Amino acid sequence: MTVVTRFAPSPTGLLHVGGVRTALYSWLYARRMGGKFILRIEDTDRERSTDEAVRVILDGMAWLGLDHDEGPYYQTQRFDRYREVIQRMLAEGTAYRCYCTKEELEQMRKEQLERKEKPRYTGVWRDRTDARPGVEPVIRFKNPLDGVVVVEDVIHGPVTFQNAELDDLIIARSDGTPTYNFCVVVDDMDMGITHVIRGDDHLNNTPRQMNMLRALGATPPVYAHVPMILGPDGAKLSKRHGAVSVLQYQEEGFLPDALLNYLVRLGWSHGDQEVFTRAEMIAAFDIHEVNKAASAFNPEKLLWLNQQHMMRASPGELVPHLRYQLDRLGIACDDDKLLEGIILAQRERAKTMKEMAENSRFFFGAEIAIDPKAAAKHLTPETRGSLTEARDRLAALADWAAPAVHDAVNALATEKGVGLGKIVQPIRVAISGGTVSPPIDITLALLGRERTLARIDAALKQIAR
RNA sequence: GCUCCCAUCGUCUAGAGGCCCAGGACAUAGCCCUCUCAAGGCUGUAACACCGGUUCGAAUCCGGUUGGGAGCGCCA
Numbered sequence: 039m040t041v042v043t044r045f046a047p048s049p050t051g052l053l054h055v056g057g058v059r060t061a062l063y064s065w066l067y068a069r070r071m072g073g074k075f076i077l078r079i080e081d082t083d084r085e086r087s088t089d090e091a092v093r094v095i096l097d098g099m100a101w102l103g104l105d106h107d108e109g110p111y112y113q114t115q116r117f118d119r120y121r122e123v124i125q126r127m128l129a130e131g132t133a134y135r136c137y138c139t140k141e142e143l144e145q146m147r148k149e150q151l152e153r154k155e156k157p158r159y160t161g162v163w164r165d166r167t168d169a170r171p172g173v174e175p176v177i178r179f180k181n182p183l184d185g186v187v188v189v190e191d192v193i194h195g196p197v198t199f200q201n202a203e204l205d206d207l208i209i210a211r212s213d214g215t216p217t218y219n220f221c222v223v224v225d226d227m228d229m230g231i232t233h234v235i236r237g238d239d240h241l242n243n244t245p246r247q248m249n250m251l252r253a254l255g256a257t258p259p260v261y262a263h264v265p266m267i268l269g270p271d272g273a274k275l276s277k278r279h280g281a282v283s284v285l286q287y288q289e290e291g292f293l294p295d296a297l298l299n300y301l302v303r304l305g306w307s308h309g310d311q312e313v314f315t316r317a318e319m320i321a322a323f324d325i326h327e328v329n330k331a332a333s334a335f336n337p338e339k340l341l342w343l344n345q346q347h348m349m350r351a352s353p354g355e356l357v358p359h360l361r362y363q364l365d366r367l368g369i370a371c372d373d374d375k376l377l378e379g380i381i382l383a384q385r386e387r388a389k390t391m392k393e394m395a396e397n398s399r400f401f402f403g404a405e406i407a408i409d410p411k412a413a414a415k416h417l418t419p420e421t422r423g424s425l426t427e428a429r430d431r432l433a434a435l436a437d438w439a440a441p442a443v444h445d446a447v448n449a450l451a452t453e454k455g456v457g458l459g460k461i462v463q464p465i466r467v468a469i470s471g472g473t474v475s476p477p478i479d480i481t482l483a484l485l486g487r488e489r490t491l492a493r494i495d496a497a498l499k500q501i502a503r
Numbered sequence: 504g505c506u507c508c509c510a511u512c513g514u515c516u517a518g519a520g521g522c523c524c525a526g527g528a529c530a531u532a533g534c535c536c537u538c539u540c541a542a543g544g545c546u547g548u549a550a551c552a553c554c555g556g557u558u559c560g561a562a563u564c565c566g567g568u569u570g571g572g573a574g575c576g577c578c579a
Contacts, residue, residue: 048579083578140577147576156505156575176577194508203506203575211577218579242507242574265509266572272514274572300515303528307516310527329516332572336514339529349542386542397540447538462538474540 041073042232045099045106046222048080049091052283053098055335056237056267056275059301063264064235065104066302066323076229077106082113082221098284102294103316108229113221120216123224123254124177124209132253133209135175136163158205177210179220179250187245192262193328194238199245207246223247227256235325238263262325265305265332272334291363291392293351296344305329313346341389348385348394353378356391363395369402376401379484383476397474401485406471406493413467413500421464422501424454428461429494438487444479468497 043064047057068075077099081087096110127133136159138146147157164180182201189197209220216224226234226247241263248258269275287297299314306329308314308322348356357377364371371377380398388394400406408417417425431446447465451458462478469490475481482490 050579080579086578143577151504154504158505158575197507199507205575208577213577215577217577222579237573238508239573240579243579245507263508268572270514272571304515307527310517312515312528331509333516334514336529339515342529345542384541387540451538458538460538466539472539476540478538 039232041068041071042076042230043068043073043235044076044078044109044226044229044231045104046078046080046225046236047095048083048218049088049095050083050086052091053095054275054282054284055297055301058098058102058284058297059267059304060236060264061099061104062102062298062301063262063323063325063328064233066320067233067235067325068107069320070323073232074107075105076111076231077109078111078113078225078229079109080113080218080221082216082218084114094283094285101285101288102298111225111229113225116221116225117216119228120210120221120224121214124216124220127179127209127253128177130253132180133177134164134166134180134206135169136178136206136208137170137173137175138163139173156203159207161206164206174212176208176212178206179209179246179253181206181246181249187248189241189244189248189261191241191244192233192260192326193265193330194241194263197241197244201245201249204246204249209250219243219246220250223250223254226259227251227254231259233260233262233325235262235264238265262328264328265330267304268332268334270335270337275335289366289392291359291390291394292340292344293347293356293359293391295351296347297340299347300340300343304333304335305331313343313350345385345389348381348388348391353381356381356385359391360395360398363391364398364402366392367395367399369395369399371402376484379480383480383484387474387476400470400472400475404489404492405496406469408467408471408497408500409473412471412473413497416464416467416473417497417501419501421460422498424450424456424461425464425468425494425501426498428465429491429498432482432487432494433491435487438483440479440483443482447478464497465494469493 045061045064047053047061065075067073079092079095081092099106124133128135143159146160150157159178163178169175181204185201187199187201189199191197207219208217210216244261244263251258267275295316298316298319302314302319302323303312306323306327311322314322354374357374360377360381361371380401381394384394384398388397428447428450431450432443435442435446447461448458451461454461463473466475466478466481467473469482469485
């Protein structure tokens with residue numbers, strides 16, 4: 039039997055890292071097993087579903103490279119099918135009409151709560167066949183009254199529920215539209231889902247879904263309920279930290295592989311390995327090894343991993359990412375070779391591609407703004423002499439490349455009997471505007487002769503004033 | 504309230520009865536390297552929630568306590 043998994047988000051909120059991780063686990067398992075991965079949008083709640091949320095799901099999955107083999111399916115396009123199944127269940131007696139009003143149900147709940155009971159539908163219409171004029175009925179599933187249903191969960195092991203704890207849930211509203219738990223059941227059945235991998239907030243829904251599946255003559259799939267992701271403070275994930283749209287991670291300069299790598303390690307491990315390529319993840323991941331406990335989202339480790347991926351990727355792979363970030367800063371550059379050089383020079387001093395772009399602004403444009411504090415320290419009458427000398431030696435270089443620059447500044451420092459820093463820092467401030475940059479030889483090589491000399495001249499002029 | 508789930512360093516985790524006075528990673532502190540900042544290397548601080556059992560022996564098995572979480576909608 040080939041494995042079929044699915045990711046079934048509802049577009050009522052923006053796709054965040056919690057959703058992405060369950061998507062990742064489903065995707066990884068399908069890829070690992072050579073199976074199929076289906077994307078399904080659970081948009082039956084038309085009130086709260088938004089086009090924006092659907093867009094984030096589609097764009098986010100595409101950005102992450104979590105490609106689906108089927109879909110996206112939309113539940114709102116399958117209403118005819120749901121109606122058909124409901125008619126069948128009514129005919130077979132596994133579902134029935136309930137004419138209770140919302141007010142009556144509300145009252146029932148209130149009284150049960152007062153008696154410190156678990157609020158649930160008592161089943162008053164379960165065996166009635168009459169109707170109540172003036173009330174549009176809902177359709178309820180006829181859940182077994184006794185016995186148990188055991189969820190053989192891949193992550194949690196067997197979890198037993200008493201049928202007596204379960205009430206008859208509504209599968210169609212009084213306006214005829216089907217509800218979530220029912221649609222999931224029909225879809226999972228119709229789409230041949232073999233493994234349902236989802237958040238463990240759904241564990242409590244599972245026995246009902248299994249009962250419905252069995253009532254329809256289907257065999258329940260294998261379930262894997264993965265733990266939730268908490269915020270850095272250990273509390274529920276909120277907008278404050280990780281519960282932002284996945285696309286925001288793109289804007290912040292994270293690499294898709296790094297985010298995926300971070301997420302796969304949250305709740306799962308493979309020996310002492312921390313850094314995984316996509317291929318390594320697919321080869322090593324096993325849903326059976328996922329932990330049971332919730333885990334807190336740690337932005338610092340994500341940052342570290344992102345840099346690890348930046349340092350391990352080939353520069354060419356990162357060019358589009360750097361270009362995207364430069365674009366956002368209003369800098370256009372079509373020189374791939376230059377961008378690759380910048381990536382090589384900058385990647386061990388930036389945690390994100392956004393940070394890399396920001397740190398690299400001085401490579402572009404004619405003029406730069408010099409940080410007053412840096413100038414006060416390094417562009418002074420005292421450094422003026424050596425800076426002038428350095429300028430002249432650089433100007434005289436026949437070959438404008440890192441080794442030549444390196445030799446020139448080293449020679450000057452040796453001759454003057456000073457540390458290299460004394461020569462290099464003024465140059466660095468002059469050409470970058472600040473005290474921090476990649477090694478000076480590499481930086482100047484990338485910057486080019488014209489810009490370097492022009493900026494040093496400008497700095498010298500500033501000292502003169 | 505009821506039902507279900509969960510519990511190792513601050514965080515992510517290793518650990519499936521002796522290999523553990525608990526290992527790795529992030530973070531953090533110190534040192535080294537060094538033209539700045541990083542990256543890198545080395546060293547350190549730091550955890551089995553608690554109480555009972557079972558056993559020659561428990562982080563590992565069992566029970567309870569405590570603490571977290573989820574569900575209990577004509578939401579998904």
